[in-house]
Amino acid sequence: MESAKQLLNYISKHVNLTEKEELVLLSKVNHRKYLKGQYLVQQGDVCKYTSFVISGCTKMFYMDNEGQEHIAMFSIKDWWSSDLGSFITQTPADYNIQCIENTEVFQFPHHTQEELFKEIPKLERFFRIILEKALVASQKRIIRNFSLTAKERYLNFKNLYPTIEQRVPQYMIASYLGITKEFLSKIKSKLILEQ
Amino acid sequence: MESAKQLLNYISKHVNLTEKEELVLLSKVNHRKYLKGQYLVQQGDVCKYTSFVISGCTKMFYMDNEGQEHIAMFSIKDWWSSDLGSFITQTPADYNIQCIENTEVFQFPHHTQEELFKEIPKLERFFRIILEKALVASQKRIIRNFSLTAKERYLNFKNLYPTIEQRVPQYMIASYLGITKEFLSKIKSKLILEQ
DNA sequence: CGCGACGTTGATTTGCCTCAACGATTGTGG
DNA sequence: CCACAATCGTTGAGGCAAATCAACGTCGCG
Numbered sequence: 001m002e003s004a005k006q007l008l009n010y011i012s013k014h015v016n017l018t019e020k021e022e023l024v025l026l027s028k029v030n031h032r033k034y035l036k037g038q039y040l041v042q043q044g045d046v047c048k049y050t051s052f053v054i055s056g057c058t059k060m061f062y063m064d065n066e067g068q069e070h071i072a073m074f075s076i077k078d079w080w081s082s083d084l085g086s087f088i089t090q091t092p093a094d095y096n097i098q099c100i101e102n103t104e105v106f107q108f109p110h111h112t113q114e115e116l117f118k119e120i121p122k123l124e125r126f127f128r129i130i131l132e133k134a135l136v137a138s139q140k141r142i143i144r145n146f147s148l149t150a151k152e153r154y155l156n157f158k159n160l161y162p163t164i165e166q167r168v169p170q171y172m173i174a175s176y177l178g179i180t181k182e183f184l185s186k187i188k189s190k191l192i193l194e195q
Numbered sequence: 196m197e198s199a200k201q202l203l204n205y206i207s208k209h210v211n212l213t214e215k216e217e218l219v220l221l222s223k224v225n226h227r228k229y230l231k232g233q234y235l236v237q238q239g240d241v242c243k244y245t246s247f248v249i250s251g252c253t254k255m256f257y258m259d260n261e262g263q264e265h266i267a268m269f270s271i272k273d274w275w276s277s278d279l280g281s282f283i284t285q286t287p288a289d290y291n292i293q294c295i296e297n298t299e300v301f302q303f304p305h306h307t308q309e310e311l312f313k314e315i316p317k318l319e320r321f322f323r324i325i326l327e328k329a330l331v332a333s334q335k336r337i338i339r340n341f342s343l344t345a346k347e348r349y350l351n352f353k354n355l356y357p358t359i360e361q362r363v364p365q366y367m368i369a370s371y372l373g374i375t376k377e378f379l380s381k382i383k384s385k386l387i388l389e390q
Numbered sequence: 391c392g393c394g395a396c397g398t399t400g401a402t403t404t405g406c407c408t409c410a411a412c413g414a415t416t417g418t419g420g
Numbered sequence: 421c422c423a424c425a426a427t428c429g430t431t432g433a434g435g436c437a438a439a440t441c442a443a444c445g446t447c448g449c450g
Contacts, residue, residue, distance in 0.1 A: 064342045072338055085331040094335075117320070124319050125312070131326035136280040138333040140289075143267055145340055146373040147259045150406070169428065178341040183406055185430055345438070364396065378438055380398055 003054045014129050015122040030107040040097040047086035047093045049107035056103025060095050071175040150179045151187050198249045202301050209324050210317040225302040235292040242281035242288045244302035251298025255290050266371040345374045346382050
């Protein structure tokens with residue numbers, strides 16, 4: 001499927017745009033390809049775009065004072081990738097977003113957002129719906145992090161995101177789960193012994 | 196301030212409604228008072244309303260298989276309180292929402308939401324903005340939980356929500372922070388010794 | 391008064407981290 | 421085609437943050 005079609009198809013699952021509206025939309029987003037290792041956003045920069053991932057994979061992470069990387073989320077096909085806090089306030093980002101594969105995206109620029117919503121009010125609705133879902137997922141994750149052990153969190157992750165578990169290096173999964181790579185390794189070897 | 200004014204005042208910080216729109220809005224929300232201990236939502240019920248808190252305080256919590264309570268959030272004046280996951284899909288709630296003080300709210304019923312957005316499209320925008328902020332806060336909390344120690348999380352909480360820290364029992368704050376009441380007690384006594 | 395709700399303190403245990411050494415695999419330049 | 425470094429994962433010894441369990445203190449209130 002052509003990438004523009006993929007974006008429109010995704011949007012059509014939530015709101016129905018006319019052909020004219022679709023053209024307006026496409027005229028206001030940028031299509032862009034990144035290589036593995038490149039950054040969409042760097043900590044300290046202002047996040048100018050909200051990116052919709054067509055293919056590939058990104059990680060969003062926070063680098064703490066000790067230089068440790070904490071992965072907040074991965075984004076693959078049909079997911080969004082941006083430092084939302086930085087994007088909406090147009091202030092320096094707390095997070096980095098880096099491609100861990102060659103990645104193709106559509107970017108919604110901040111400076112055209114108001115125009116876009118004015119010309120296509122349905123998109124206001126679209127983003128409300130997307131945000132609702134994202135917030136629900138985020139709140140569930142908070143609870144999981146408190147009420148589950150590391151082993152349970154790993155099994156839950158495997159279950160929720162089997163595709164990601166297969167293509168992402170283990171040390172990044174460990175970071176996402178909030179544990180060390182060594183400990184994840186031990187969890188996995190125990191799991192193998194158990195069954 | 197009269198409670199309806201408080202709601203309208205809060206909304207006016209994000210979108211400008213006409214007087215007529217304000218009247219429509221007020222005709223579609225319920226004003227309601229709860230006593231300390233009463234539930235807005237119980238785990239297993241469908242969450243029919245999104246509630247805007249006028250006064251008092253609620254806690255949203257998840258009860259795990261061991262019967263342990265995990266507090267996901269507190270809501271005070273000018274905050275929202277609902278199990279969003281249950282509300283948007285109209286399926287049984289994962290969380291309980293209980294008043295820990297006598298609490299006054301305005302409730303936005305799910306069954307009038309579509310009408311409301313149709314009659315007042317600006318509200319679609321309003322909720323998009325609210326959701327953006329909530330999502331940013333939620334993502335920040337995930338990172339904090341991973342990158343900070345219990346002591347740092349407690350200090351951060353005190354700093355972010357001084358009002359809540361003062362009026363809520365310690366064992367609930369411990370639950371929100373993801374630690375035991377005993378350990379929070381030890382953190383606090385150490386902090387007193389230190390300065 | 392006595393009971394229930396809340397908070398404290400200490401002894402012990404445990405889940406997970408740190409550090410350090412050691413494979414396995416891949417890629418790259420000579 | 422080999423050497424060797426880089427990247428990623430594994431394993432073990434020891435340590436620490438936080439949980440668990442149990443006992444006790446305190447306050448408000450019927």
